[in-house]
Amino acid sequence: MSFPVRLCALVGRFADPRVAESVAVLVPHLVSRGVTVLVSDDAQLGAGAAVKRVPESTIGQKAELVIAIGGDGTLLYAARLVARHDVPLLGINRGRLGFLTDVMPQDMLACVDAAIEGRCEQDRRPLMAGCLRSADGRTAEALARLDVVLQKLATGRMLDFETFMDNRYVNTHAGDGVVISSATGSTAYALSCGGPIVEPHVGVVVVAPICPHTLSDRPIVVPASTLVEVRLLERPDTRAQVACDGAVLGELVPGDALEVKPARESITLLHPSGHDYYRLLRSKLRWGRGSLDHSR
Amino acid sequence: MSFPVRLCALVGRFADPRVAESVAVLVPHLVSRGVTVLVSDDAQLGAGAAVKRVPESTIGQKAELVIAIGGDGTLLYAARLVARHDVPLLGINRGRLGFLTDVMPQDMLACVDAAIEGRCEQDRRPLMAGCLRSADGRTAEALARLDVVLQKLATGRMLDFETFMDNRYVNTHAGDGVVISSATGSTAYALSCGGPIVEPHVGVVVVAPICPHTLSDRPIVVPASTLVEVRLLERPDTRAQVACDGAVLGELVPGDALEVKPARESITLLHPSGHDYYRLLRSKLRWGRGSLDHSR
């Protein structure tokens, strides 16, 4: 990567007034810095905007920097565009702090300047590859930044499934499904399933059962290099679905399997210098000095 | 109820060899005691069986006693047939102890004799009434013995919903849904959601969020008389479903509501004398003296 950045793409729901407000400030600022601003050709931006419209699928190739404006969902969307090209991502949140979009609106211009000039901290995060293997030979694959989730589709039914780590049998589970989460995803769905918080640079994956029938069926932390396999067992009325970062990959029937392993690709997040993960965590989980109450 | 019982219905999956085996012993035994045996007219029983076939929907009216052979699912099925008629239920399990089908095969004949002669303990359990109220005015209702569950249908999406107790606002939740469980249902799905075990004769309902987004969103125990209401809030791609004891009652969209309140009906379980709930609990949860391990 060479600095200063010359080609920068913006990603976001531009129809959202708060996002539009940031974009209206950001585009002239980038242009004044000599940066060409790319947006997807179907972006809902006013006619006068000094931007270059390109097919969304080419953003990963063309941009040297992607700025995602919105919430963590927007940043994950942008990450899918650049995953195979290793373009760094800067996440501007539109009001509420996110785990990934950690630049507050008031710090936006200073951080963007730092990103353009190469003064940000680079934070490389690995991706997971989820692969759904049907018993009839079909496969479907997707990358996941946060988690790969196998879950029942029919309310009132449990799934029976077996888990394997590097081809070794681990357990037979009954319950609502299983979350296979990266360190970064540990504070998303896996946390709601009783999983631990994982410092985002620890090289592990969390395999957390969802509402397990057996109370000793607890989350397991394994090396990130592990090939995690889940096989769906026969049971009446079984319907299950797999989602990667919340996007549906496909359905499973008994006999089908899900495999999750490390992807070759990774993404690079940019943070303002002085970025502190634990401050983010305290803010998101409402921790901290003020929470003490001595009634007990 | 007058004794000895003259009309007894059998309910179960008769095609299951283990169930068939019990039935083959049970029918002649009942006949030898002067009892007329009723089964549903579509029951898969051999031609020679000395049973009287009646429409399943009339079993509740005609039988003085219903014997369910199978697991807890079978007993719940039988409970639906008799809920409006207060016919007592005896549950024979087909091998593995259930919370409701607590008569072991080897004790079957002695317990059946006790039930016929009125020597069993009667264990009355209240029912809940679940009612789905669509914003467009339609309603759907069902009784629940264990739980009424509101749950998302789309993997990777959360539900936003509000809860009310007796028309008082309680909380706004984000997560996979909510279980409204009777005391009896506390050891079923609600337990997998972090709910407590409730002694089955305590007059309470447990409202347990499923995989809640907020970690302080914990199960709440309220009086069984409470009108519990859940209102689904607007959110992109929201799809939710309600099930009573695992049977689907219907789907919800934002604006729809679920109400759960005590039903007028109840069911009566029969237990052999000396029945001990805590022994059942120890067996099902694998508790007990043998579990101690002093490695810590």
Place this chain on the structure above:
Amino acid sequence: MSFPVRLCALVGRFADPRVAESVAVLVPHLVSRGVTVLVSDDAQLGAGAAVKRVPESTIGQKAELVIAIGGDGTLLYAARLVARHDVPLLGINRGRLGFLTDVMPQDMLACVDAAIEGRCEQDRRPLMAGCLRSADGRTAEALARLDVVLQKLATGRMLDFETFMDNRYVNTHAGDGVVISSATGSTAYALSCGGPIVEPHVGVVVVAPICPHTLSDRPIVVPASTLVEVRLLERPDTRAQVACDGAVLGELVPGDALEVKPARESITLLHPSGHDYYRLLRSKLRWGRGSLDHSR
């Protein structure tokens, strides 16, 4: 109880400046309403205060109303003074909302007037009686408003103990101890041990193991009328202690037992009209509409 109240006692840590500030406003106000103000004879109040000093042990007999100023701990202290006399309690918090001290400083004078004139909601809460029975025949007893806790004293050692409900064996536990909590106490220590939130007027007790060795050893909800017994088993280096509402009742050695049952006594809390338990809960657990975050 007759109104208006003529004799009102104040309880609190008067040396705390925030408490002193409230008292400095409260005493003249009460006097202006014709109320005689009682305080304990060792209360740290300025010489000029228009109060009558009495032995603390006589407050329960003499006062018609007790106002506790401070946190929930102060209210529990006051409750001990009046438990055998059923004098109503009004809790003024000194800044931070409590589950029991739910009157905010700015509403103090209006609420005190309402209490004097009998316009408050009366909220009767049962008490539990904890009794420690040593194997050598000694006993020690205390009342508990929130919980009775049996806990290990030596770090690195587990306790082995058995639980009984109404003399029926329930389970053998290994772990750090057990909390026997009233409905009111459910949001105190029992909540930290994985117990449910219990609406405070539900007539139940929660028996919640503390850090149990066995993962299926979950909190149990039983009727408030239950005699709960805990027997300490033999194990090397066993040291255990019992506390009622945080106050130590005594130590146990293997062979000793703890009994908890409903007390004859109860306490009466006064609330301003329009009091809403769920609003309190939302505030204390930081719930509510603002907590939603759609990053997932």
Place this chain on the structure above:
Amino acid sequence: MSFPVRLCALVGRFADPRVAESVAVLVPHLVSRGVTVLVSDDAQLGAGAAVKRVPESTIGQKAELVIAIGGDGTLLYAARLVARHDVPLLGINRGRLGFLTDVMPQDMLACVDAAIEGRCEQDRRPLMAGCLRSADGRTAEALARLDVVLQKLATGRMLDFETFMDNRYVNTHAGDGVVISSATGSTAYALSCGGPIVEPHVGVVVVAPICPHTLSDRPIVVPASTLVEVRLLERPDTRAQVACDGAVLGELVPGDALEVKPARESITLLHPSGHDYYRLLRSKLRWGRGSLDHSR
């Protein structure tokens, strides 16, 4: 390490009849293989045993192999004797499978032969160093294989403490204390505190709060290289204690701190070939195919 082993030490509670029984078989077997058997000079072994008695403190220096007979507690005791000398450990359990003593009595002689001849799998496990730093300058240190635990000593009192990772402030906690657990220790006390299961070769430490006052105060997984620091805050009646693998290291008062970091030392466990961690886990947590129950 050279094979075959010539000097092997036995460690265990020889007064326990089950241990004595194993030793009575093991000693002649080792001698017949040309191995000199060392025991501690205060070992309670019969006069005729063909063993060499040495001071316990010299076992680490002299032995080429240590066989621990008993439970995981015995193996941890043996680990302390050899930690600074990297002598491999073989754990024979005396009836009940342990996480560390995974050789069943019936397989003892075959495994011992494999260990002598160098045919066992070597399983290196890191150790943690716990250091208690008093505000007055004193320090106390110990190694821990499973966990370092900071815990309150007085029932009914909470601790207030702050945590730091590599000198960065993480959170302020109120509760019963905190467990700092190695991967191996994740299935011991940390699991009872809601921590995850960690595959034993993952290079992480779990920092799990004990009965935290705040429900979002969840276990955190950090790299094993992290310097974890816990500082005790001022609070009335604070009494806290630190234990390493269950052995008390000392007491803390407000102002004191606990530091945990990776130790230079490690231990080497020997396993029979074909050792499977997940089989051990299934056995210890009572998982597996047989646990399914389709009542839900």
